[in-house]
Amino acid sequence: xxxxxxxxxxxxxxxxxxxxxxxxxxxxxxxxxxxxxxxxxxxxxxxxxxxxxxxxxxxxxxxxxxxxxxxxxxxxxxxxxxxxxxxxxxxxxxxxxxxxxxxxxxxxxxxxxxxxxxxxxxxxxxxxxxxxxxxxxxxxxxxxxxxxxxxxxxxxxxxxxxxxxxxxxxxxxxxxxxxxxxxxxxxxxxxxxxxxxxxxxxxxxxxxxxxxxxxxxxxxxxxxxxxxxxxxxxxxxxxxxxxxxxxxxxxxxxxxxxxxxxxxxxxxxxxxxxxxxxxxxxxxxxxxxxxxxxxxxxxxxxxxxxxxxxxxxxxxxxxxxxxxxxxxxxxxxxxxxxxxxxxxxxxxxxxxxxxxxxxxxxxxxxxxxxxxxxxxxxxxxxxxxxxxxxxxxxxxxxxxxxxxxxxxxxxxxxxxxxxxxxxxxxxxxxxxxxxxxxxxxxxxxxxxxxxxxxxxxxxxxxxxxxxxx
Numbered sequence: 001x002x003x004x005x006x007x008x009x010x011x012x013x014x015x016x017x018x019x020x021x022x023x024x025x026x027x028x029x030x031x032x033x034x035x036x037x038x039x040x041x042x043x044x045x046x047x048x049x050x051x052x053x054x055x056x057x058x059x060x061x062x063x064x065x066x067x068x069x070x071x072x073x074x075x076x077x078x079x080x081x082x083x084x085x086x087x088x089x090x091x092x093x094x095x096x097x098x099x100x101x102x103x104x105x106x107x108x109x110x111x112x113x114x115x116x117x118x119x120x121x122x123x124x125x126x127x128x129x130x131x132x133x134x135x136x137x138x139x140x141x142x143x144x145x146x147x148x149x150x151x152x153x154x155x156x157x158x159x160x161x162x163x164x165x166x167x168x169x170x171x172x173x174x175x176x177x178x179x180x181x182x183x184x185x186x187x188x189x190x191x192x193x194x195x196x197x198x199x200x201x202x203x204x205x206x207x208x209x210x211x212x213x214x215x216x217x218x219x220x221x222x223x224x225x226x227x228x229x230x231x232x233x234x235x236x237x238x239x240x241x242x243x244x245x246x247x248x249x250x251x252x253x254x255x256x257x258x259x260x261x262x263x264x265x266x267x268x269x270x271x272x273x274x275x276x277x278x279x280x281x282x283x284x285x286x287x288x289x290x291x292x293x294x295x296x297x298x299x300x301x302x303x304x305x306x307x308x309x310x311x312x313x314x315x316x317x318x319x320x321x322x323x324x325x326x327x328x329x330x331x332x333x334x335x336x337x338x339x340x341x342x343x344x345x346x347x348x349x350x351x352x353x354x355x356x357x358x359x360x361x362x363x364x365x366x367x368x369x370x371x372x373x374x375x376x377x378x379x380x381x382x383x384x385x386x387x388x389x390x391x392x393x394x395x396x397x398x399x400x401x402x403x404x405x406x407x408x409x410x411x412x413x414x415x416x417x418x419x420x421x422x423x424x425x426x427x428x429x430x431x432x433x434x435x436x437x438x439x440x441x442x443x444x445x446x447x448x449x450x451x452x453x454x455x456x457x458x459x460x461x462x463x464x465x466x467x468x469x
Contacts, residue, residue: 095311126283137277149192168254174273176414203281204245244317270293321348354422361415382440392432434458
């Protein structure tokens with residue numbers, strides 16, 4: 001377009017110059033001469049101006065276009081560069097996202113594999129549930145025990161398919177003391193014991209001392225709980241033959257029926273009832289949790305196991321004797337105070353290594369009135385704060401009382417003493433246990449036993465054998 005414009009301007013200049021020079025050959029003053037001069041005068045300047053304008057405008061346009069092109073080109077390059085950076089960022093983001101997604105997918109696959117392995121092994125071992133603590137577990141398991149004993153024996157069951165309910169515990173405090181609901185359930189279960197055999201294996205009280213410090217318990221505190229649990233079970237009809245104590249510190253709380261089992265491990269530094277529990281079912285698989293604990297945590301401790309060297313069976317679950325102490329008044333004497341109840345009981349656990357003896361005194365008043373006359377007067381028996389525990393040996397010619405311990409009564413007039421008597425004779429060598437108040441002798445005397453006639457009775461006593469006294 002610019003070139004065509006320049007050609008037209010050159011033609012105009014040429015025509016204008018030709019017309020101007022042609023006017024000199026025409027008659028002066030003629031119309032044609034004047035027209036030629038005018039045409040030349042107009043075309044030549046117009047052509048020159050057109051050429052100048054064309055050149056100038058072309059340069060301006062070129063500069064303008066060049067500037068715009070350079071600016072656009074630079075912007076385009078920047079945009080392309082930013083697109084490249086964005087593409088790289090997108091690439092990195094996509095790559096990182098893919099890596100994360102791939103990692104999460106792999107983790108999910110691994111979790112599923114672990115879960116599948118866990119479920120497979122749990123099913124193989126008979127584990128059906130895990131609980132956060134014992135209370136959470138007992139809420140479910142005691143319901144199972146109630147349902148189990150209510151069903152009774154299945155008439156189609158094999159003859160040797162025994163129905164049993166077993167408790168292996170330290171003291172049963174978490175069941176019979178901490179929550180009345182659990183105690184009520186256990187009472188209902190015990191009431192149905194005719195439909196299933198029931199066994200209770202508790203910790204030997206002397207071994208409970210080893211856990212007192214870890215559980216921040218007072219001396220003898222756990223032992224009292226164990227003996228209280230035994231008395232609690234007896235009061236509800238459980239015979240002593242179905243209650244035993246194990247020579248060892250507790251490792252697991254266990255309660256089981258012939259179908260299911262609850263296991264609650266004992267940590268070193270806290271009570272077991274705050275720890276997790278595992279519930280397992282009987283799978284008749286010797287590798288299963290149920291079978292392992294049923295045999296090794298109940299059967300062998302209770303019944304013993306064959307010893308390969310001497311073939312003797314020696315269980316570590318020991319029998320015991322629990323009786324109420326007589327006194328402080330002989331039979332037939334009238335107590336003036338309101339009501340009449342036992343002030344103390346004792347426990348003896350037979351053991352070839354040395355018998356265990358415990359005496360528990362409760363509510364023994366400082367002054368006990370007796371023999372009230374019609375005029376309102378009465379006699380008083382004074383009782384001090386410190387009592388002595390003695391055993392009577394009648395195997396020799398002269399009766400011999402052996403001091404074995406002392407009971408210190410607290411402000412509530414309660415006291416507890418226990419000890420393993422390793423350096424004394426066996427239980428069968430002693431005829432009586434006596435609790436004495438050395439500052440205040442009993443006003444009553446032995447009357448019928450020739451070896452003891454005339455001697456003061458203990459404050460409280462119990463004959464191990466039934467000699468006349």
